[in-house]
Amino acid sequence: MCKQCEKNPVYEFTNKRKLCKNCFIRYFQKKVLYTIRKFKMAQSGSVIDYENGKGFREVVLEDVLEMFVEKAHCVLAPCHGHDLQRQRPQAYSKGIKIPTRAKVDKIAISSTIDQESNDFIYEIINGNLKKLNKIKPVWGKSIKPLYLFLDKEVLLYAKLKGLKFIKKKQKKDKISNFINELEKKHPEVKRAIVNSYLKLYV
Numbered sequence: 001m002c003k004q005c006e007k008n009p010v011y012e013f014t015n016k017r018k019l020c021k022n023c024f025i026r027y028f029q030k031k032v033l034y035t036i037r038k039f040k041m042a043q044s045g046s047v048i049d050y051e052n053g054k055g056f057r058e059v060v061l062e063d064v065l066e067m068f069v070e071k072a073h074c075v076l077a078p079c080h081g082h083d084l085q086r087q088r089p090q091a092y093s094k095g096i097k098i099p100t101r102a103k104v105d106k107i108a109i110s111s112t113i114d115q116e117s118n119d120f121i122y123e124i125i126n127g128n129l130k131k132l133n134k135i136k137p138v139w140g141k142s143i144k145p146l147y148l149f150l151d152k153e154v155l156l157y158a159k160l161k162g163l164k165f166i167k168k169k170q171k172k173d174k175i176s177n178f179i180n181e182l183e184k185k186h187p188e189v190k191r192a193i194v195n196s197y198l199k200l201y202v
Contacts, residue, residue, distance in 0.1 A: 011078065011156060014187045021160050025172075028157045032145050033071070039138060039142035042074055042106050048143075049077040050108035054166040056158045057110035057146065061085065063163060065108055075146045076113040077104045104141070111144045114151040118176050136202055 002009050002020035009018035019027055036042055050065055051058055109154055116135050123131050133139060137147040146154055158165055172180075182189045 002143075010160065011046050011153070025157065025160055028149070028153065029064065029067055031148060033068065035148050036068060036145055037136050037138070039137040039143075039147070041138055041145065042068075042072065046072075046074045046105045047077045047103060048106045048108055049104045049109050052109070053054055054164075054182045055110075055168050056155050056163075056165040057151075057161045059112040059113060059160075059165045061108055061146060061155050061160050063158075067146070106121060106143050109142050109144050110146055112146050112149050112151050112154055113190050116144075116147065116197070117190040118179055120193055120197050121179060122175050132197075132201060135197060137198075147194075153189070 001007065002018055002023055004023055005020045007020035007022075010021050011024050039057045042048060048065060050061055052062075053059075065076060068074065120132070120135050123129065123135070130176065137144050157163075179190060179193075
């Protein structure tokens with residue numbers, strides 16, 4: 001049971017801590033705000049564009065960014081020249097200011113622990129140490145608000161919030177299969193890889 005609400009849990013951490021639906025959503029949103037603050041991804045007044053798409057990561061990224069700009073007095077910029085009032089009706093209904101033209105300060109990317117750990121191992125194996133900078137939570141204008149989340153956490157958030165997304169087949173290779181098998185046998189391996197990277201390069 002969820003200790004705080006004493007309701008049936010929807011998620012269990014490796015330390016056996018369990019969260020119900022509402023507690024998980026609050027945990028997820030607070031961690032997004034923590035991630036943005038910890039890595040100084042955006043400041044008040046920042047104009048943020050984001051990776052647009054219909055996968056579960058992209059729709060969650062959009063959802064949490066809309067939450068963030070309301071709290072931080074930031075704005076979401078036009079994405080790829082599309083009609084945003086049609087593309088982002090939720091933002092408009094919430095009264096979030098989306099300028100028709102604005103200079104973009106940040107570009108949010110929907111990358112997660114799963115993707116970052118895979119990229120880290122791939123670059124190490126292939127000796128591309130110069131490319132490791134791209135794995136940082138902030139790289140140039142690129143920011144990664146979902147940087148500290150596992151794919152399964154992002155997917156669960158999308159489902160609990162009722163966000164519409166398209167299921168896509170994930171491309172797998174030997175490296176990703178190897179890491180996934182390690183994660184099954186030793187939970188938190190992916191998180192440990194990313195944390196180790198942060199200690200070394202950030």
